[in-house]
Amino acid sequence: MGTLYVVAGVGHFVVAHAFESIVPSYLPAHHALVLVSGVAEVAGGLGVLAGRRYPSLGRAAAWGIVLLLLVVWPANIWMIQHPELYPRVPLWVSWLRVPLQAPQRVRALRYTSARPAPLAEDWPPREPSRRRRSVGRFVGDGLV
16 A cells, blocks of 8 residues: 555656646645645655554554545545546546545555554564463372
């Protein structure tokens, strides 16, 4: 998941004009909003990737991604409401973007409480310590 958000975030800088076109017109500073959301995506993706080593950072980054997905939701709705602004995008593609964000949010939410996968240096896993339970001494039973 982290790599996806890093790549998407970098896209905000490479093809900023494409992202600016879907920012609703009632919002100011389209270019700045695209750049800020790009930074947020890259940071969230890197945070999730670092979550294997730093679990609390990974969980915080996943919460950031959940928040980011909610904040950019109006852009998807805007595209559906104003298909004339996007003649090169079929309307069904705009409609498809809306339900596809739900699984992205669910996946990000799973990362907010997920335990990180073991790192290569943690392999093989150590045996849990086995403490002997004291059975006690019973006179005449032969138990020690």
